[in-house]
Amino acid sequence: MTEEVSRRDFVRMAGAAIGGIALGAVGGYSILPAKETIITQDVPLEVPEHPWVYAKLDVDKVKERAYAAYFEHGCSYGAFEGIIGELQDTVGHPFTSMPTIMSKYGKGGTVGFGTLCGALNGASMAMNLVSTDLNMVTEIVGEYTETAYPAWKPVVAKKTDDDLPTSVSGSPLCHVSVTKWCEASGFGSGSNERKERCGRLTAEVAGRTVEILNGMADGTFSAVFANPDSVTGCNGCHGDDGNVANVHAKSDCVQCHADAHDN
Structure with missing residues (x-):
C-alpha cells in the first residue's frame, strides 16, 4: 500500500479546506490571527x-x-483674553483649561446693560483667578474712575489712528463712562471713534491689571486708592453703620446725588 496521496484525494481535501475558510468568514469570524489593537x-x-x-x-x-x-467679542473678553490668553501661551496648564470666550457676556456693561465696564469685569475676573487679594480689584476699579481714558495708542489702529479726546468717568459704570466721553469728545456712542476709544481703554485696563499682578509676583504691590471724600462723608449716615443705613456702596455719591441735601 503506497503512502502517496492520489490526485483525486488531494483535490478533495483542498476543496474542503477552502470551503471551511469561506464559512468562517461568513459566520463573522476569521481563523487568521487578529492584529493587535x-x-x-x-x-x-x-x-x-x-x-x-x-x-x-x-x-x-x-x-x-x-x-x-x-474687536472680536467686546471689552470684557478683550481684557480677560489679553491676560489669560498670554498666560496660556507662556505658562500653559492650567490656564489652557480656561475658555476665555466665557467672558464675552460682560461686553457693554453686561450684554449692553451699561453696568460695570466690561474691561473692569474681565480684568477683575483674571485677577481673582490668580489671587485672593481683593484689594487689587479695588485698586483697578478705583483707578479707573479717576483716570483720563484713552491715553494709549496701538501699533496698528482698527478704527482710527487719530489721537482721541480723553475723559474721566468718575464711575465704574459703562453707561457713565461712555456718556461722559461722548460729551467730552463730541462723538456719538455708535461712532468708530467711540469704538476705538473703548478698544484702547480695554487695552489700558488690561495692561494696568498686569502691572499690578506683576507687582504681586514681585512682592511690591501696595494699594494706594482711597475712597472719595463724598463716599466717606455720605456713608457716615447712609452707610452700613450710619443712622440711615440705606446705602451699601463705595462709588462716588455726588455724581448721581449732587442735590441729595439742600444744606
Whole structure:
C-alpha cells in the first residue's frame, strides 16, 4: 500500500479546506490571527486649587492682545483674553483649561446693560483667578474712575489712528463712562471713534491689571486708592453703620446725588 496521496484525494481535501475558510468568514469570524489593537486615551491634567500660580507677563504684549480681542467679542473678553490668553501661551496648564470666550457676556456693561465696564469685569475676573487679594480689584476699579481714558495708542489702529479726546468717568459704570466721553469728545456712542476709544481703554485696563499682578509676583504691590471724600462723608449716615443705613456702596455719591441735601 503506497503512502502517496492520489490526485483525486488531494483535490478533495483542498476543496474542503477552502470551503471551511469561506464559512468562517461568513459566520463573522476569521481563523487568521487578529492584529493587535492599541487604544490610547489622554488623561486629563489635574486642575489645581484656587488661586492659580501667576507668572509675570509683558505689559505691552497684553495691551496689544487685549486691544485686538476687543474687536472680536467686546471689552470684557478683550481684557480677560489679553491676560489669560498670554498666560496660556507662556505658562500653559492650567490656564489652557480656561475658555476665555466665557467672558464675552460682560461686553457693554453686561450684554449692553451699561453696568460695570466690561474691561473692569474681565480684568477683575483674571485677577481673582490668580489671587485672593481683593484689594487689587479695588485698586483697578478705583483707578479707573479717576483716570483720563484713552491715553494709549496701538501699533496698528482698527478704527482710527487719530489721537482721541480723553475723559474721566468718575464711575465704574459703562453707561457713565461712555456718556461722559461722548460729551467730552463730541462723538456719538455708535461712532468708530467711540469704538476705538473703548478698544484702547480695554487695552489700558488690561495692561494696568498686569502691572499690578506683576507687582504681586514681585512682592511690591501696595494699594494706594482711597475712597472719595463724598463716599466717606455720605456713608457716615447712609452707610452700613450710619443712622440711615440705606446705602451699601463705595462709588462716588455726588455724581448721581449732587442735590441729595439742600444744606
